[in-house]
Amino acid sequence: MENEELSIDTIKHLVEKVVGRYVSNRAIPVREESDVVMSVVEKFILNRSKIDRAFKGKSKITTYYIAVFNRMCCEVIRKEQKHWYTVSGHDDEVFSETNTPSFSETEKQLFIQEELKRFGFVLQTFGGEEAKIYLFVRYYYRLPVTPERVAAYCRNAPEEIYAILIEETGTNQADIFDRLARVVSLAEGKNVKGDAVRMWLHKRLDAMLNRINLNGISHHTRESLQILFEMSGL
Numbered sequence: 001m002e003n004e005e006l007s008i009d010t011i012k013h014l015v016e017k018v019v020g021r022y023v024s025n026r027a028i029p030v031r032e033e034s035d036v037v038m039s040v041v042e043k044f045i046l047n048r049s050k051i052d053r054a055f056k057g058k059s060k061i062t063t064y065y066i067a068v069f070n071r072m073c074c075e076v077i078r079k080e081q082k083h084w085y086t087v088s089g090h091d092d093e094v095f096s097e098t099n100t101p102s103f104s105e106t107e108k109q110l111f112i113q114e115e116l117k118r119f120g121f122v123l124q125t126f127g128g129e130e131a132k133i134y135l136f137v138r139y140y141y142r143l144p145v146t147p148e149r150v151a152a153y154c155r156n157a158p159e160e161i162y163a164i165l166i167e168e169t170g171t172n173q174a175d176i177f178d179r180l181a182r183v184v185s186l187a188e189g190k191n192v193k194g195d196a197v198r199m200w201l202h203k204r205l206d207a208m209l210n211r212i213n214l215n216g217i218s219h220h221t222r223e224s225l226q227i228l229f230e231m232s233g234l
Helices: 008-024 030-053 061-088 090-094 105-124 127-140 147-153 158-165 173-188 194-212 222-231
Strands: none
Touching (some): 008 061, 030 061, 061 158, 105 194, 127 147, 127 173, 127 222, 147 158, 158 173, 173 194, 194 222
8 A cells, every 4th residue: 555655754744744834824833843743743653553544545645644634733723722822922912902011811811712702703793604704714824724614614525625725835825716716616616716716805804804893992903813713713
């Protein structure tokens, strides 16, 4: 089998590439990169027999492994992100107005949780588009996506769509929207161009900012909105 030819060094190299993408997207702190790599490699080694038995041969073994590593990274992020953000002070970048001597850590955390609740409520106001917006915006911000989020968006070809969304990509936004256009084609049966997806997504981002800033409590930008998507979980 092809997977038997993959050495541990090759596996580690693949894991480093996957984790590196999450680090570059700020989903994993730089200081945690090596620990996450070792954690994923160790978990893979312990479960390799089970993982290999689940391989259906519908794609290259490396593509299959990368999907497995992405899922493992998502599990680590889901488990550790609250601790990471607390330790790193990453939340201060988003909610700088709470960073005053008289504002206690507990009050700051409560404020952040309240902002996340408001963020969730704003997403719900988009009704039937909520799952699509959440998935597409995370991909736009180069944040990790999961098969569960793909399934929440559509039932058509979820595995193929997930494979598109975990393909390695550069910083070219045209490529990102072209891929999302392929996703729309598979999920909704619509023949759309990347530019159409870009305009649709930017309108939704603007609407989201208008709604979350409506009462004047916050003054979010697209940059701080990205952090809310990061902190909202997977």
